[in-house]
Structures are given as C-alpha cells and as structure tokens.
Amino acid sequence: MFRSSCVQSVLILAIALSASAAHADGQAVTRYSGIGRPATSAEVKAWDIDVRPDFKGLPKGRGSVRQGEVVWESKCASCHGTFGESSDVFAPLAGGTTAEDIKTGRVANLMPGANQPQRTALMKMATLSTLWDYINRAMPWNAPKSLSTDEVYAATAYILNLGGIVPGDFTLSDANIRDVQERLPNRKGTTTAHAMWPGAEFGGTSKPDVQGSVCMRDCKKEVIVKSFLPDYARNAHGQLAEQTRLVGGTRGADTNRPEPEIFMSNKASPLIARAPVATEKIANAVSGSAPGAAVMPLLQKNACIGCHAMDGKLVGPSFKDVAGKYKGRVDAVNYLAGKIKGGGQGVWGSMPMPPQTLNEAEATQLAQWLAREFSP
Structure with missing residues (x-):
C-alpha cells in the first residue's frame, strides 16, 4: 500500500512539473512571439566571409600581378604608394625582406640587433590568409568590400610581387595560394605555444596562456589611460617629424610644437580619437545652418571627417x-565638386586624396556648403 501511494505521489509530482514546464514554455513563446527570425542562408553567407589560416572560407578565384597593378594604381596607391612604400601617414607594406628570408621563413631584420627602423607588413605577416582576408573585408578604406574576389586575388598578388615573393608574371588563385604561403618571409616567425590562437586544430596547445588564480579580481572600477607627453619630455628623442625611415615617407609628431589643442582640451582622457572630436565640432557648426541637416550625414556617410576636421589639420x-x-x-563650386569626387594630390601637400564614390549631386552639395554656406 505504501509503495503504491509512493509511486502515485511521484507520478502526480512528475505530471505537475511537466505541466509547469509546458506552461513556462508557452509563456516564453508568447512573450517573444514576433521578435526576430532565423537568419536565411543568404544572410549567413553574406556575413561569413572570414578566411582562416588553413584557407577555409577562401572563395574560388584568380588574379595576376599585372591585373593587381591596375587595381592598385586606381584604388590603393593613393594611400599606400605605387610600390607599397606608403605615405607620411600609412605604414609601408613592402620592404625589409630578402630572398634569404623567403628560404628560411624567418625575417633577419626582425632579429635582435638588426638595423631596421621600420617594420613593414610583409616583414611581420606569418599567414597569407591574413592579407587576403583584410583586403577583402576592409579595402579600399573609403569603399570596403567593393572589390571583386578576383580583384582581391590580384591586389594580393601585386603586394607579394613587391616583396619578391612571387614573380611579375604570376597568377595567384585558390589552387596555388597554399604553395605561396610556404614562401612568406616570416611564415615561421610566429608561435602556437599558447591556448589563445590557433588552438589544437592548427597545432596549438591546450595549456592556458594565463595561469594565475586571482585574475580579474579587485579590479579598479575606472581606468583612465593617459598617453600625452608632458612639456619637458615632448622633445626628449629629438624632432620626430625629421627622422627619416628607410622605406616610405617620414611619420611622427612635430615635437617642436606644443600638444595639439584637440587633445589638450581634455587632459583627463587625452586618447580621444580625432575623428569623433571633429565630428562633434562639425555637427555643432552645421546644425544651425539651413543645409546643415543634409550636409552632416554626407560627411559621415562618405568618411570625410575621418581625414578633415572643422578648423584643424588631420590627415x-x-x-x-x-x-x-x-x-x-567664381568657379569654386564646380572646382571643389570635381576635386571631392575625383580626388587629387599636390595642392595641400604630398598626402593624396583618393577618388570618392559619392554621386555628382552629393559632391555639388558639399561643394556648395564649402564655398557658400561654410564661413571660414
């Protein structure tokens, strides 16, 4: 009798729990009904564009060095230089590697005691997928993801040729990219002896990179990062703007001049990006004018404020x-519209402005704002 009562009680409890769970599930379904939907295959494919070090995710395609030169001159050279030597802003891509580095897989100029003041992209790159993937998703900077797959292969081939990794008549493709990987000057210059990347699948280890037991405890609630130089130390290493490098133009702050006002306005947090500060100033300046509401979205949409501030030089x-x-x-509007759309170099120094993708109406609207509405 006791056993029957016990079994009966257990059954009643199970039924009650099942009903409660079903009720909860029903509430959850009702509560979130109509919010969101499963992603379609096409949507997933559009986002899933990364290329792994083992080249998983690499699409089929091909592009020659000569085709890459055409792509480079029209869409890349304005920022990175004709030969990857770069400009006074962007770091050089090619240089610093030798034929011996290609044989050994280790770049001698990265070794202790090497006399190489500037490290280039080809010196540091250990996986070719990194170069292909970055060009594919982020270049050119004013129109990311606008290159076709074959153009990405071609641009990658051209960069590899600049470093002497492939010959001038070479065609890079998904079929031979693994062979080219074995010619990268720094392919053996990385380590997998940690658990962060790339993991066991690529020969890594499962040993934790950080083994402390008190990690992430007693952390400060607020951290302020300071990176500006005090006046007495600003010129401690000489005039940075005059210290040349072996490849590319000279970079570095003019240390004979005080800290730019754009950073000094907030000493508590000097690492304020220039573009956001410029954006705020521009927004405040145009918000009171009639065309302001239309101009500001154009400036943001076309990344104008990434290189131009309201009243101070950026790039x-x-x-x-x-x-x-x-x-x-007299012809200021037409002239400025043409320069905005077509780009140029030499009027304001050596730093070129690449052609922009905005249409004629947008270029004219910005030119009218500069020439008529924007008061210097």
Whole structure:
C-alpha cells in the first residue's frame, strides 16, 4: 500500500512539473512571439566571409600581378604608394625582406640587433590568409568590400610581387595560394605555444596562456589611460617629424610644437580619437545652418571627417582652410565638386586624396556648403 501511494505521489509530482514546464514554455513563446527570425542562408553567407589560416572560407578565384597593378594604381596607391612604400601617414607594406628570408621563413631584420627602423607588413605577416582576408573585408578604406574576389586575388598578388615573393608574371588563385604561403618571409616567425590562437586544430596547445588564480579580481572600477607627453619630455628623442625611415615617407609628431589643442582640451582622457572630436565640432557648426541637416550625414556617410576636421589639420586640410583658399573664386563650386569626387594630390601637400564614390549631386552639395554656406 505504501509503495503504491509512493509511486502515485511521484507520478502526480512528475505530471505537475511537466505541466509547469509546458506552461513556462508557452509563456516564453508568447512573450517573444514576433521578435526576430532565423537568419536565411543568404544572410549567413553574406556575413561569413572570414578566411582562416588553413584557407577555409577562401572563395574560388584568380588574379595576376599585372591585373593587381591596375587595381592598385586606381584604388590603393593613393594611400599606400605605387610600390607599397606608403605615405607620411600609412605604414609601408613592402620592404625589409630578402630572398634569404623567403628560404628560411624567418625575417633577419626582425632579429635582435638588426638595423631596421621600420617594420613593414610583409616583414611581420606569418599567414597569407591574413592579407587576403583584410583586403577583402576592409579595402579600399573609403569603399570596403567593393572589390571583386578576383580583384582581391590580384591586389594580393601585386603586394607579394613587391616583396619578391612571387614573380611579375604570376597568377595567384585558390589552387596555388597554399604553395605561396610556404614562401612568406616570416611564415615561421610566429608561435602556437599558447591556448589563445590557433588552438589544437592548427597545432596549438591546450595549456592556458594565463595561469594565475586571482585574475580579474579587485579590479579598479575606472581606468583612465593617459598617453600625452608632458612639456619637458615632448622633445626628449629629438624632432620626430625629421627622422627619416628607410622605406616610405617620414611619420611622427612635430615635437617642436606644443600638444595639439584637440587633445589638450581634455587632459583627463587625452586618447580621444580625432575623428569623433571633429565630428562633434562639425555637427555643432552645421546644425544651425539651413543645409546643415543634409550636409552632416554626407560627411559621415562618405568618411570625410575621418581625414578633415572643422578648423584643424588631420590627415588633410580643415574645412575652414579649404573654404578660405577658394573663397571668392567664381568657379569654386564646380572646382571643389570635381576635386571631392575625383580626388587629387599636390595642392595641400604630398598626402593624396583618393577618388570618392559619392554621386555628382552629393559632391555639388558639399561643394556648395564649402564655398557658400561654410564661413571660414
């Protein structure tokens, strides 16, 4: 009798729990009904574009060095230089490697005691997938993901040729890219002796990279990062802007001048990106004018404020300087619209501006704002 009652009680409890779970599930379904949906295969494919070190995810395609030169000159050279030597802003891509490095897989100029002031991309790169993947997803900077698959192969081949890794008549493809990987100058210059990347699948180890037992405890609630130089130390290493490097133009701050006002305005947090600060200034300046509401989205959409500030030089001249230079010019609108859309070099120094993808109406609208509405 006791056993029957016990079994009966257990059954009743199980039924009650099942009903409760079913009720909870029903509530969950009702609560989140109509919110979201499963991603389609096409949507997943559009996002799943990464290429792994074992080249999983690499699409089929091909591109020659000569085709890459055409792509490079039209879409890459304005920032990276014709021969990958770069400019006064961007770091050089090629240089610093030798034929012996290609044989050994270790770049001698990365070794202790080497006299190489500037490390280039080809010196440091250990996996060819990194180069292909980055070009595919991020280049050119003003129109990312606009290159076709074959153009990515071609641009990659051209860079490899600049470093002497492939000959001038070479065609890079998904069929031979693994062979080219075995010619990278720094292919053996990385380690997998940690558990962060790439893991056991690529020959890594399962040993934890960090083994402390008190990690992530008693952390400060607020951390302020400071990177500006005090006045007494600003010129401690000489005039950085005049220290040349072996490849590419000179980079470095003009240490004879004080810290730019754009950073000094907030000493508590000096690592404020220039573009966001410029964006705020531009937004405030145009918000009170009639065309402001239309101009600001154009400046943001076309990444204009990534290189141009309202009243201070960033990569390129300020909007104030541009407006002042062409103030009173009869054909200012047509001239500026053409320069905005077509790009150029030499008017404001050696740093080129690449052609922009905006249409004629947008270029004219920005030119009108600069020439007529924006007061220098």
